[in-house]
Amino acid sequence: MEWFTASDYWLSRLVFQRALAGLYLVAFLTATLQFRALIGERGMLPVPRHVARVPFRRSPSLFHWHYSDRFFAGCAWAGCAVSAALLAGLDSLLPLWGGMLLWLVPWALYLSIVNVGQTWYSFGWESLLLEVGFLAVFLGNDEVAPPVVVLFLLRWVLFRVEFGAGLIKMRGDACWRKLTCLDHHHETQPMPGPLSWFFHHLPKPLHRVEVAANHVTQLVVPFLLFAPQPVASAAAALMILTQLWLVLSGNFAWLNWVTIVLALPVIAFPHDASPVPGAPLWYVVVVLAVSALLLGLSWQPVRNMLSRRQVMNRSFDPLHLVNTYGAFGSVSRVRYEVVVEGTADEVPREDGDWREYEFKGKPGDPRRWPRQFAPYHLRLDWLMWFAALSPAYAGPWFGVLVERLLENDRDTLRLLRRSPFPADAPPRHVRARLFRYRYTTWRELRETGACWQRTYVREFLPPTRLTRAGQRP
Incomplete structure (x- = not known):
């Protein structure tokens, strides 16, 4: 043999x-x-x-x-x-x-x-x-x-x-x-x-x-x-x-x-x-x-x-x-990110106290430098990238994500880097907005310390709240 x-x-x-x-x-x-x-x-x-x-x-x-x-x-x-x-x-x-x-x-x-x-x-x-x-x-x-x-x-x-x-x-x-x-x-x-x-x-x-x-x-x-x-x-x-x-x-x-x-x-x-x-x-x-x-x-x-x-x-x-197999048959020219925010205000206003949820890997705060996670796979962060490309990618699961954030669901919050709300006081409303992100230049990095510059594009999800336990309007 x-x-x-x-x-x-x-x-x-x-x-x-x-x-x-x-x-x-x-x-x-x-x-x-x-x-x-x-x-x-x-x-x-x-x-x-x-x-x-x-x-x-x-x-x-x-x-x-x-x-x-x-x-x-x-x-x-x-x-x-x-x-x-x-x-x-x-x-x-x-x-x-x-x-x-x-x-x-x-x-x-x-x-x-x-x-x-x-x-x-x-x-x-x-x-x-x-x-x-x-x-x-x-x-x-x-x-x-x-x-x-x-x-x-x-x-x-x-x-x-x-x-x-x-x-x-x-x-x-x-x-x-x-x-x-x-x-x-x-x-x-x-x-x-x-x-x-x-x-x-x-x-x-x-x-x-x-x-x-x-x-x-x-x-x-x-x-x-x-x-x-x-x-x-x-x-x-x-x-x-x-x-x-x-x-x-x-x-x-x-x-x-x-x-x-x-x-x-x-x-x-x-x-x-x-x-x-x-x-x-x-x-x-x-x-x-x-x-x-x-x-x-x-x-x-x-x-x-x-x-x-x-x-x-x-x-x-x-x-x-x-x-x-195969990867990146097409390459995006512009980066979009979905930014998820919550507020404790009873009536959501555009200029209200909206606080941003921080994800572990995907870009959020322009001043926060990306971290190395691979080979560990942050699955939610990856799907958020697809959601920013098209809301259709997020259709089956994004509404449930928002519902869990409104409940301060412990397992969901563990997927995030930080929630802006204490465990015993969930937000009354959650919204999502779409931003365009670009890398800063060398000059902008020196002046601001930020690696990203972001610009508001449009609303991704209007302010949403729970009407009854486990239900959204």
Whole structure:
């Protein structure tokens, strides 16, 4: 069975598995700390309501059989515990079949969460984590060298992530072809990071170089992943450097980090290989059967990449086994933000005592510098960015958010950085207004200390109050 395994990638597998376990841990921790306000029994988009209208075959999940906030919390904390165990290397202490089952647990638990997460879990990195996590089940442990076919499938995922993103850019916004998208992107991206202001103010010729280099990395370099070593390792290293550049420039949850993790098993790390027993026959059969299935399912993302109507971030099966990816096919030229405010006044007046709610990650107070949160994912902050693009994005959940703020709901307020109202005195009215934000210049920053300048655009939601418990007018 020497043809089946690649002992040169033993250390590559080890690094990949520990890094992936770390990302699983972040994903489960994000779910644990945010689910009650988002998808809990009193959440903005409750799981019970979702599973009542969507059949199991369309969204396989443990929560179709039973849901309670306590049960969800138990599953999410179990995911954290198993991820931590994998990060510590418990799978290496188990028999081969035991290690595979241990890796299957976080995949099944996170699949259950994503498939009931609705719009809060509609991001491409959710499917990417699941696709990569499923392949990790079949990579084996210390009892066997890494299977060649699984290493190939991991490269195939990385190819689709990068090449798909490159194609969607070239087919989408003309600014990618003109090399001008980065004149706007750092200012208008969903959640800027602490260095985004400085990236935005880099010289425009350097922005052109960045875009051109991105095109090379996403449209040319992916083909080198399938070249002999050391070319493949060099290609993967270049992708890692590009992703680290993106990590510095913004908060994209774990999108960049899972792409970095995907590149790790491509690199042939030098190590002293010790003799490894041959792969048992049952393992060879299982791996080859699963690989054949995944290669067969790959025709849909390939067809999508070749299509002029290419779509981004879509799953073609309810298990998220093989998906299509892509990001920023279009880039906004102007940044809008929804600012949510409350007042204790009995009669809301335009010039009344309106106090602003502060979010953790999204821009608000012009003087407050953005923070670094990625790979942790602030789901409400991300959806607020979409809401500012169009109220249609906020239709299913924004009204419930306002209702929870009027109630001073504890779980909802935990999603925010600060509420301007004490716990025992909720606001009488809440409103939302749309502002245009832009980065300040170097001169404005020195004079005011503010990194943003904002201008009022229009009303997003008029002053709203509870007429009765749990009801809005």
